[in-house]
Amino acid sequence: MDEKEMKVIELQDVKKIYEVGAEKVYALNGVNMSVERGEFVAIMGPSGSGKSTLLNLIGCLDRPTEGKVYINGIDTSELSGRELTELRRDTIGFVFQQYNLIPTLTAFENVELPMIFKNVAKHEREKRAEELLNLVGLGKELQRKPRELSGGQQQRVAIARALANEPSILLCDEPTGNLDTKSGRQVMETISDLNRRGVTIVLVTHDPSTAAFAGRTVRITDGRLI
Amino acid sequence: MYFQLARRNLMRNKARSSLAIIGIVIGVMAISSIGVFGESLKATVMENFQNVANEVIVTPAYSSGYTSIDRSTVTKIEKMPFVDRAMPVKTELGSISVRGERGALTVYGMDESAVKDLFKAEKGSIRLKGDCVVGKHVAERFKLRAGSKIILGGEEFRVSAILKEEGARFDINPNNAVILSIKGFNKIFSRDYSIIIVKLKSIENVDSFKELVKKTINSREKKVSVFELRMVLERIEKTFKQITLFLMAIAGVSLLVAGVSILNIMLMSTLERTKEIGVMRAIGAYSETILKIFLLEALILGLFGSVIGSALSIAGGYAIDMLILGSAKYVFTPQAALYLLEGFLFGVITAVLSGLYPAWKASRLEPIEALRYE
Ligand SMILES: Nc1ncnc2c1ncn2[C@@H]1O[C@H](COP(=O)(O)OP(=O)(O)O)[C@@H](O)[C@H]1O
Ligand SMILES: [Mg+2]
Numbered sequence: 001m002d003e004k005e006m007k008v009i010e011l012q013d014v015k016k017i018y019e020v021g022a023e024k025v026y027a028l029n030g031v032n033m034s035v036e037r038g039e040f041v042a043i044m045g046p047s048g049s050g051k052s053t054l055l056n057l058i059g060c061l062d063r064p065t066e067g068k069v070y071i072n073g074i075d076t077s078e079l080s081g082r083e084l085t086e087l088r089r090d091t092i093g094f095v096f097q098q099y100n101l102i103p104t105l106t107a108f109e110n111v112e113l114p115m116i117f118k119n120v121a122k123h124e125r126e127k128r129a130e131e132l133l134n135l136v137g138l139g140k141e142l143q144r145k146p147r148e149l150s151g152g153q154q155q156r157v158a159i160a161r162a163l164a165n166e167p168s169i170l171l172c173d174e175p176t177g178n179l180d181t182k183s184g185r186q187v188m189e190t191i192s193d194l195n196r197r198g199v200t201i202v203l204v205t206h207d208p209s210t211a212a213f214a215g216r217t218v219r220i221t222d223g224r225l226i
Numbered sequence: 227m228y229f230q231l232a233r234r235n236l237m238r239n240k241a242r243s244s245l246a247i248i249g250i251v252i253g254v255m256a257i258s259s260i261g262v263f264g265e266s267l268k269a270t271v272m273e274n275f276q277n278v279a280n281e282v283i284v285t286p287a288y289s290s291g292y293t294s295i296d297r298s299t300v301t302k303i304e305k306m307p308f309v310d311r312a313m314p315v316k317t318e319l320g321s322i323s324v325r326g327e328r329g330a331l332t333v334y335g336m337d338e339s340a341v342k343d344l345f346k347a348e349k350g351s352i353r354l355k356g357d358c359v360v361g362k363h364v365a366e367r368f369k370l371r372a373g374s375k376i377i378l379g380g381e382e383f384r385v386s387a388i389l390k391e392e393g394a395r396f397d398i399n400p401n402n403a404v405i406l407s408i409k410g411f412n413k414i415f416s417r418d419y420s421i422i423i424v425k426l427k428s429i430e431n432v433d434s435f436k437e438l439v440k441k442t443i444n445s446r447e448k449k450v451s452v453f454e455l456r457m458v459l460e461r462i463e464k465t466f467k468q469i470t471l472f473l474m475a476i477a478g479v480s481l482l483v484a485g486v487s488i489l490n491i492m493l494m495s496t497l498e499r500t501k502e503i504g505v506m507r508a509i510g511a512y513s514e515t516i517l518k519i520f521l522l523e524a525l526i527l528g529l530f531g532s533v534i535g536s537a538l539s540i541a542g543g544y545a546i547d548m549l550i551l552g553s554a555k556y557v558f559t560p561q562a563a564l565y566l567l568e569g570f571l572f573g574v575i576t577a578v579l580s581g582l583y584p585a586w587k588a589s590r591l592e593p594i595e596a597l598r599y600e
Binding site: 056059061062081082085086088089090093094096100102103104105109112113114116117118161162165 | 227228230231234235237238501502505506507508509510511512513515593594597
């Protein structure tokens with residue numbers, strides 16, 4: 001019990017099988033893995049090895065075909081769709097390769113959005129959105145729309161948004177994949193800074209210099225950890 | 227904030243949203259202005275009948291063999307409570323001769339005051355003492371003027387007045403008739419009364435009057451029948467309502483088209499925004515929240531279109547009324563307002579119903595599938 005509580009993420013013999021026509025694709029083929037509170041884990045592997053699939057299962061965006069995923073000791077297979085949504089909202093932050101900001105909303109409103117979904121009071125949520133954007137160094141770009149921001153700036157807005165409801169886990173899928181070296185570096189510095197503040201981080205990449213920021217690196221090929 | 231999100235999504239493709247709104251505007255306008263016009267038309271027609279609403283007509287009970295009403299019955303009715311005035315009429319087919327030209331027409335015998343009450347003179351002034359009045363068609367047929375002489379059943383009468391042409395009436399029609407005093411009538415024919423036009427004190431007395439006739443005059447045998455014009459008026463009113471409803475249903479087709487266009491627009495929007503929906507689901511939006519945002523978009527389109535459509539309908543109803551009825555006084559009645567409200571509600575409901583399916587579809591997307599969509 002004590003041990004489980006230490007583990008923020010635990011995967012037990014997780015398989016994800018896609019049926020493409022008559023063929024079965026084993027995107028994940030028996031993954032066992034655990035992440036402790038405050039860790040910074042990088043998942044590395046070639047394209048198509050199952051990295052995104054793994055991260056989406058951890059993030060409760062998808063359910064495994066077989067095996068169990070525990071988040072903070074909770075068996076996610078027992079949760080309803082609504083409960084999974086709440087888990088994502090309150091416990092998990094997502095950063096995607098394509099930033100995925102809502103184009104009609106300003107940077108500030110994008111950061112507010114997860115708090116709106118959680119019914120956080122307006123005053124509190126505005127205060128927090130401003131703090132977060134200051135934290136990622138965008139205190140001056142609050143009212144800009146995503147298309148008025150550079151790739152690096154957009155990714156930092158995305159990080160601020162991911163942190164809005166104070167998640168215990170931050171999941172990043174190739175966050176520097178679309179960025180030049182300099183912005184990529186800034187983004188990675190922001191992320192490792194968050195880790196120092198206690199946020200557990202799982203980050204997918206195939207770039208060794210990005211993985212170098214992590215405390216531990218896990219390798220994956222053909223749906224298996226090695 | 228959800229409102230802002232919805233509003234900005236609509237602003238993203240202004241041309242598309244405008245088209246959807248125009249569709250609703252046209253639909254709402256068609257429904258409301260036809261409703262308002264129908265109501266005005268009905269009101270205009272009913273206005274002509276309003277003063278006969280408290281009239282009842284007493285006729286012989288043909289079903290039990292009576293073909294006329296005798297004097298004592300007339301007197302009984304005249305003396306009944308609720309009766310403001312009773313106008314007994316005698317009717318017979320007669321032959322007329324004017325300057326050697328002959329013809330057949332209806333001859334009525336009635337009191338001068340009753341004639342004055344029911345009809346208006348176009349030429350001359352109504353006087354029945356030794357004189358007669360003639361209907362418009364008779365005057366035209368025999369080229370009669372006020373002061374002309376006619377011969378009816380061997381007796382000579384002077385035409386004191388020519389009556390204005392009358393529209394459809396339920397009791398007697400003077401257009402092709404000569405009206406004499408009862409005395410004058412009795413000189414030529416020996417016939418009892420054929421009809422009594424009874425004006426009651428109020429429309430509320432109709433039922434009591436019928437009851438009284440049943441208990442007294444018709445107590446032993448059914449001698450007379452009582453027709454109420456009220457019922458005829460109700461029938462007319464109902465018919466107008468049905469016609470208006472039918473026209474509005476046709477106009478409703480245009481709203482249906484608007485609905486389909488909203489459905490189409492929103493389905494396209496759902497598809498284009500699949501990835502955004504996935505993102506929102508990933509960062510903590512319930513599927514109901516997605517449903518809400520899309521329905522809100524449909525609602526905004528509907529409200530916008532309906533407000534504009536209703537405003538234009540007032541103008542449209544005014545224009546049609548002026549054009550066809552020559553007066554717009556019935557555009558601003560409670561009934562017309564009801565039709566405006568109806569058009570407005572139909573517009574909003576159509577938009578929301580059309581948005582329901584796309585919104586439901588958007589809300590049902592699996593977060594991971596939506597996110598992966600390119
Ligand atoms: N929805 C899907 N349907 C079918 N196959 C899929 C689907 N998603 C992923 N895959 C397959 O699963 C494997 C792993 O994919 P993914 O996790 O995206 O790899 P990575 O992120 O490491 O590039 C790939 O072979 C991919 O084609
Ligand atoms: Mg991937």
